[in-house]
Amino acid sequence: MEKLPCEGCKGMCCGPVPVTEQELKKIKKKIKSMxxxxxxxxxxxxxxxxxxxxxxxxxxxCGIYEARPEICRVFGYHKNLSCFRKPELATKDNWNAKEKHVGILSLDFTWKYFK
Ligand code: SF4
Ligand code: SF4
Incomplete structure (x- = not known):
């Protein structure tokens, strides 16, 4: 799969993202292992x-790359998650979450939650 031109972007598309219970657990583990x-x-x-x-x-x-949520992994490759720097890579159908989201990372869950 062709890569997105993320270098130098300084996390332009990395804002609040929806997370699942499982993803929160994975991130917590990652943070605690640092x-x-x-x-x-x-x-x-x-x-x-x-x-x-x-x-x-x-x-x-990404500071938690291996533990990043699913939506971050698929960003750029789906019609409803296209990257404005390389929209031609958004060839897959709309992305739908397989599991229920329990809140928004960065808003509902901040650093305090993960320590
Ligand atoms: S996905 Fe697009 S906007 Fe996000 S960091 Fe990569 S190139 Fe930049
Ligand atoms: S978890 Fe990582 S990839 Fe996802 S929005 Fe945050 S910094 Fe970006």
Missing amino acids: PLKKRLELENQNRYYGTCIFYDLDNDK
């Missing part, structure tokens, strides 16, 4: 207003 120094560095970064609480601005990437 070395404290790394976790604090990620938590205390100055992000743009509205940027996802896990976006690693210093390194220009």
